[in-house]
Amino acid sequence: MPRLPSQVTLSAVAFILWTAAQAASKEAPAGPGDACLSCHEKLAKGTVVHPPVKNGLCLGCHEPASDKQHAFGFRAEGKQMCRQCHAPRDTQKVLHNPVTEGLCLFCHDPHSSDHHVRLRKNIFDTCTQCHPSKRIQDRTSLTRHGALDPERNKLVCVACHDPHQSDHPKRLKDWPPMNVCFTCHDKPQETQDGEVMNMKAWVDSHEKLELRHGPVREGLCNECHEPHGTDNWRILKRPFPPEFYWPYRQDLTYALCFGCHDQRLIESEKIAEKAANNEDPAKDLAWGKRPEGDRLIRIGVTGFRNGEENLHFKHANKVDKGRTCRDCHDFHASPNVKHIRDSTRFGNWEYRLNYQRTVSGGSCWPGCHVERRYDRVAKKENPR
Ligand code: HEC
Ligand code: HEC
Ligand code: HEC
Ligand code: HEC
Ligand code: HEC
Ligand code: HEC
Ligand code: HEC
Ligand code: HEC
Ligand code: HEC
Ligand code: HEC
Numbered sequence: 111m112p113r114l115p116s117q118v119t120l121s122a123v124a125f126i127l128w129t130a131a132q133a134a135s136k137e138a139p140a141g142p143g144d145a146c147l148s149c150h151e152k153l154a155k156g157t158v159v160h161p162p163v164k165n166g167l168c169l170g171c172h173e174p175a176s177d178k179q180h181a182f183g184f185r186a187e188g189k190q191m192c193r194q195c196h197a198p199r200d201t202q203k204v205l206h207n208p209v210t211e212g213l214c215l216f217c218h219d220p221h222s223s224d225h226h227v228r229l230r231k232n233i234f235d236t237c238t239q240c241h242p243s244k245r246i247q248d249r250t251s252l253t254r255h256g257a258l259d260p261e262r263n264k265l266v267c268v269a270c271h272d273p274h275q276s277d278h279p280k281r282l283k284d285w286p287p288m289n290v291c292f293t294c295h296d297k298p299q300e301t302q303d304g305e306v307m308n309m310k311a312w313v314d315s316h317e318k319l320e321l322r323h324g325p326v327r328e329g330l331c332n333e334c335h336e337p338h339g340t341d342n343w344r345i346l347k348r349p350f351p352p353e354f355y356w357p358y359r360q361d362l363t364y365a366l367c368f369g370c371h372d373q374r375l376i377e378s379e380k381i382a383e384k385a386a387n388n389e390d391p392a393k394d395l396a397w398g399k400r401p402e403g404d405r406l407i408r409i410g411v412t413g414f415r416n417g418e419e420n421l422h423f424k425h426a427n428k429v430d431k432g433r434t435c436r437d438c439h440d441f442h443a444s445p446n447v448k449h450i451r452d453s454t455r456f457g458n459w460e461y462r463l464n465y466q467r468t469v470s471g472g473s474c475w476p477g478c479h480v481e482r483r484y485d486r487v488a489k490k491e492n493p494r
Contacts, residue, residue, distance in 0.1 A: 138180035156222030188212030199274035233266040251339035286329025316443035323441045355431040372407035376422040417489025
């Protein structure tokens with residue numbers, strides 16, 4: 111639970127000292143005075159000046175308290191002061207606690223500052239003083255997200271979140287979250303290890319929703335990626351291997367996929383269940399019970415099998431050169447059923463999988479071996 115930092119009281123003390131120091135330079139008039147900026151020019155020194163300050167409309171906020179002394183009260187308190195000229199910012203579905211509490215001045219300076227929209231601090235510091243966990247996450251994570259780097263995104267947090275209010279969960283600026291991602295991922299982006307593709311163009315090119323993987327279909331990129339940065343490759347929420355070959359270790363290697371899918375998929379070498387045809391892809395994949403929570407599983411554990419031999423096990427469950435899910439599937443979108451790729455990358459070599467489906471099986475003829483076929487009902491013999 112974020113809380114107000116103790117700086118609030120500290121800066122109040124500093125403020126009184128600083129006001130006293132100001133007093134030394136020029137005598138205060140006996141009364142409100144006029145041409146306020148002639149003595150208070152420092153208030154308009156920042157690069158971002160509030161228009162009423164620039165225009166000398168000081169009395170829009172300050173109310174003279176005496177004819178004889180230079181003393182002032184405020185025309186209104188809290189958000190009411192701002193509402194004299196600005197529309198309310200607590201009318202939408204998802205509000206922000208400091209805004210509804212009227213703490214506009216915790217973030218904004220009323221006169222001028224050197225930061226965007228006259229913030230008292232830069233955006234990153236403005237937000238992280240109350241949300242310190244995000245700061246820790248970003249400063250120490252192995253994979254940082256360019257979206258939080260002020261050099262690459264000057265709006266930092268508020269590129270994705272509205273600081274005041276919105277109609278979407280977590281006060282995102284748009285919904286589903288994918289729309290927010292696509293404001294930047296509508297072009298390739300340079301990362302520490304090379305360029306990442308234009309994901310918007312790729313997803314958009316698969317217009318039929320069933321060609322998009324479940325969570326992408328719903329626009330929930332954040333089911334797999336952590337927008338604030340993580341210790342995993344590609345800011346993934348859970349581990350997924352970065353290379354073509356990867357040794358299989360239970361609970362570690364594909365934790366990302368097995369958050370939703372059932373890991374029996376690659377763990378049972380021989381499948382005891384009776385052969386099933388799995389003709390209807392929509393009906394096949396159902397929620398199965400697991401001690402750690404329900405997971406998606408197909409009737410007969412997996413359809414990728416030759417007779418009773420589990421081909422997921424065969425390809426991926428190895429102590430050394432296990433093939434990763436990425437070698438065959440594209441879990442963003444792909445032109446084929448079961449999200450099978452057209453082609454895959456091995457080092458700098460991009461080769462076609464030539465995957466074909468039959469009613470009860472399929473075949474492929476990739477760069478790495480001759481054509482091999484599988485059938486769930488009548489096991490196929492393949493050349494060795
Ligand atoms: C001739 C110079 C001069 C002019 C003109 C002047 N001020 Fe000041 N003002 C000062 C000085 C010096 C102080 C600090 C002395 C003090 O604490 O009373 C001060 C203090 C203040 C304060 C802080 C004290 C408080 O009671 O909140 C406010 C607010 C303020 N001025 C507003 C204004 C406004 C608004 C105007 C124009 C209508 C204005 N001043 C015109 C010199 C001036
Ligand atoms: C949008 C409302 C608003 C306007 C317009 C505004 N002020 Fe202020 N002023 C405040 C608030 C609120 C404070 C209390 C300190 C704070 O929150 O930073 C303040 C504080 C001050 C202070 C005391 C200390 C300080 O921060 O320097 C002075 C002096 C002052 N204002 C003068 C002026 C003058 C002169 C103008 C016009 C040129 C002006 N203000 C215009 C809201 C306003
Ligand atoms: C006397 C009228 C008036 C009051 C009172 C007032 N504002 Fe403004 N404010 C304006 C005008 C005019 C603009 C420029 C037009 C716009 O951007 O909407 C502006 C712009 C802004 C901006 C845009 C950033 C910038 O400076 O260009 C922010 C942020 C802002 N005001 C915050 C506040 C806050 C916070 C308060 C309450 C402390 C407040 N305003 C009170 C008149 C006012
Ligand atoms: C948590 C910090 C925070 C608080 C509290 C806050 N703001 Fe802002 N405000 C921001 C940030 C950050 C931006 C810049 C948003 C952007 O550029 O997308 C902004 C932008 C603005 C703008 C200019 C853009 C716009 O939305 O019109 C105005 C005006 C404004 N704020 C007024 C207010 C008022 C009035 C309050 C109190 C009711 C308030 N703010 C409270 C952080 C805050
Ligand atoms: C003055 C302290 C304060 C500041 C500054 C602040 N926040 Fe918050 N924020 C809160 C509080 C309090 C909550 C409500 C906490 C809760 O419900 O867990 C909140 C909630 C949020 C939430 C929604 C969390 C949820 O679960 O729905 C987001 C997103 C958020 N803030 C982002 C920001 C951003 C971006 C900034 C900078 C523009 C910012 N905050 C600045 C105090 C602050
Ligand atoms: C690239 C877009 C993006 C940026 C930039 C971003 N966020 Fe978020 N933020 C999100 C999304 C999406 C969620 C929903 C989280 C989820 O589902 O995992 C979120 C959730 C949150 C939450 C709610 C708590 C939680 O984990 O659910 C807070 C608080 C928050 N962000 C604060 C911040 C702060 C502070 C910054 C800047 C330091 C920031 N965000 C930058 C996209 C972003
Ligand atoms: C404001 C712009 C912006 C937004 C919005 C944004 N990104 Fe990014 N993203 C970047 C930039 C810049 C990079 C390249 C720098 C980096 O992070 O490596 C990047 C990199 C990435 C990477 C590769 C990270 C790596 O280093 O390997 C992934 C994955 C990613 N973004 C996913 C997302 C997702 C998911 C969302 C929506 C929740 C999103 N991005 C929203 C700007 C953005
Ligand atoms: C099911 C989990 C999952 C979902 C949902 C997901 N991603 Fe990814 N994403 C990954 C994995 C795993 C990688 C790394 C392997 C790869 O590049 O294929 C990745 C890689 C990326 C990359 C880098 C691609 C490259 O060129 O190397 C970007 C950019 C990206 N995702 C953005 C998004 C966006 C935007 C969304 C939402 C439309 C999204 N992701 C949804 C799992 C997911
Ligand atoms: C957030 C939950 C979630 C995560 C994480 C997830 N998936 Fe999925 N996956 C689904 C849902 C829901 C479906 C069913 C809709 C569909 O066919 O895309 C699905 C379907 C699939 C299918 C097609 C199944 C069929 O019978 O048509 C494949 C292949 C697949 N996922 C692979 C993966 C891989 C590989 C990963 C890890 C990178 C992964 N998934 C991570 C939710 C998830
Ligand atoms: C060598 C290629 C290959 C690899 C590696 C691979 N798959 Fe598959 N996968 C397939 C094929 C082919 C199918 C389609 C089976 C059918 O329906 O005929 C499939 C089907 C699926 C399905 C649909 C349900 C089912 O089991 O039939 C899911 C979910 C899935 N794979 C997830 C994964 C995950 C998670 C990984 C990584 C741990 C992975 N796959 C690795 C080729 C592969």
